[in-house]
Amino acid sequence: MEVLRLKELMNQKGISREELANKVGVSMTTISNINSEKNLPxxxxxLQLAEALDVDIREMFVATKNSVVLQSEVNQVKELLEKSLKILENK
Incomplete structure (x- = not known):
């Protein structure tokens, strides 16, 4: 399972990599690297990606409508946020 649902949400919203990259002010390579989990945002x-896609930030991690959130999904989100916070602390 992917940690982020970026590619899935882009498909649902009909937004291309180029369009999303332009909306949030990053390169298409950055969007591709996030989609392939080479980089974490x-x-x-x-927050900018969620806003550009017009979704609640929780939707970036797990589908929250009409679904059950598994503990493994919660753990993956927790790990991603902890990694992001460590990166911010080291800056």
Whole structure:
């Protein structure tokens, strides 16, 4: 399972990598690297992506409508946020 649902949400919203990259002010490579989990977005970029896709930030991690959230999904989100916070603390 992917940690972020960025690619899935982009498909649902009909938004291309180029369009999303332009909306949040990053390169298409950055969006591709996030989609392939080569890079993790910062908290600020994550918030911008959610806003650009017009979704609640929780939707970036797990589908919250008409679904059950598994503990493993919660743990993956927790790990991602902890990594992001460590990156921010080291700056």
């Amino acid at each position: 910062t908290i600020n970029l994550l």
